[in-house]
Amino acid sequence: MELRVLGYFVATADAGTVSGAATALHMTQPALSRQLRGLERELGVDLFTRSRGRLALNAAGTQFLPVARDLLRRADEARATASTMAAGRLEALTIATRTTTLTDVIAPFVAQLEPDDPVPTVLETEVGDPHVSLRGGADLALVFDRPGPDLAGAPVAVLPVWAYVRTDHVWAPRGSVGLDELVGERLVVLRTGMRARHVLDVAVENAGLALGSYVESSHPQVAQALAAAGRGIAVVTDDPRFALVPLEVDGAHGPLRVHLWAAWEPDHHAAATLADLTRRLRDFCVARYGAGVAPPAR
Numbered sequence: 668m669e670l671r672v673l674g675y676f677v678a679t680a681d682a683g684t685v686s687g688a689a690t691a692l693h694m695t696q697p698a699l700s701r702q703l704r705g706l707e708r709e710l711g712v713d714l715f716t717r718s719r720g721r722l723a724l725n726a727a728g729t730q731f732l733p734v735a736r737d738l739l740r741r742a743d744e745a746r747a748t749a750s751t752m753a754a755g756r757l758e759a760l761t762i763a764t765r766t767t768t769l770t771d772v773i774a775p776f777v778a779q780l781e782p783d784d785p786v787p788t789v790l791e792t793e794v795g796d797p798h799v800s801l802r803g804g805a806d807l808a809l810v811f812d813r814p815g816p817d818l819a820g821a822p823v824a825v826l827p828v829w830a831y832v833r834t835d836h837v838w839a840p841r842g843s844v845g846l847d848e849l850v851g852e853r854l855v856v857l858r859t860g861m862r863a864r865h866v867l868d869v870a871v872e873n874a875g876l877a878l879g880s881y882v883e884s885s886h887p888q889v890a891q892a893l894a895a896a897g898r899g900i901a902v903v904t905d906d907p908r909f910a911l912v913p914l915e916v917d918g919a920h921g922p923l924r925v926h927l928w929a930a931w932e933p934d935h936h937a938a939a940t941l942a943d944l945t946r947r948l949r950d951f952c953v954a955r956y957g958a959g960v961a962p963p964a965r
Contacts, residue, residue, distance in 0.1 A: 672705065673735045673739055675703060676714065677736060677739065683722070685703075703715070713725060713727065758785060759785055760785035760786065761790060761807070762787060762805065763789075763790040763808045764790070764792070765792065765793055765811075767862075767903070767905050768809050769791055770906075772823075772927070772951075775955065776947075785940075785944075793860075795812065796810075797930035801818075801931065801932055807930070807945070809927060810929075810930055811928070817933075821945045822927070822949070823962065824949065824956070825924050825925070825959075825960055825963075827922060827924060829903060830849055830913070831900065832911065833894065833910075833911060842915065844914045844915075844916060846876065849902075849916060852879070853880040853881065853898075854878065854880070854881040855882050855893045857885070857902075859883075863904045863925065864902075866925055887901075887903040887904070887905040891903065891907075891909055891911055894909075895908075926962070949962070
């Protein structure tokens with residue numbers, strides 16, 4: 668069944684006569700009649716009642732007409748989508764990211780997108796491998812490790828790991844705390860496998876130290892809530908909540924940091940658009956958090 672012939676059928680139904688449809692379609696009446704007869708033979712059912720040179724939709728034709736219109740509409744949408752893809756544009760964008768990045772980076776970034784930007788969908792994931800997210804349908808994956816050589820990618824931001832204390836804590840005015848001091852306090856840390864916890868554990872091990880008393884939380888906002896309740900010092904990368912005071916954590920090799928990367932398939936039809944969105948996301952992070960979060964030039 669050809670879409671072109673379906674178009675002839677719809678045009679004839681709308682015109683009410685073969686002659687009127689033939690004029691609108693810029694073809695001869697006998698040629699149009701042959702096409703309509705061929706469509707009926709292909710479908711195995713008559714679509715028109717013929718009387719004195721006029722055509723009127725019969726019951727089958729009336730039932731088939733909305734189906735034909737829907738097929739033609741879907742074909743037009745498919746052509747438009749293909750045209751958009753061929754031009755390297757995105758109508759919709761799926762971003763895979765972790766909870767902390769979604770809350771503090773992606774959601775605020777999405778809020779300032781322009782009307783002609785792709786419509787974003789955000790998938791919350793704790794999977795660190797970007798291949799899993801990209802194979803699962805994401806266009807862009809935000810991860811904490813540099814993408815492998817088989818993927819395209821770019822750095823987005825270098826974010827601090829904070830030690831959050833209450834305003835009445837003796838450290839509150841300091842602005843930073845040494846790792847050796849921190850491990851001697853009761854801490855609220857994230858569960859093993861989460862990035863802030865990983866960075867903390869590596870820094871403690873490299874410094875030849877050990878964590879003292881601590882409780883674990885599976886969610887960074889809950890960790891801050893526990894700190895606000897006086898259960899310890901929360902060590903997370905999130906923005907401050909509950910009127911807590913953020914302190915930088917000074918390790919043996921400088922302040923503790925988390926590196927945020929964007930990754931996408933190098934053969935993605937809109938790879939250039941994804942690279943531009945990543946650049947805009949990097950600029951947004953700098954505007955939001957200051958020049959200190961800008962990734963190194965190299």
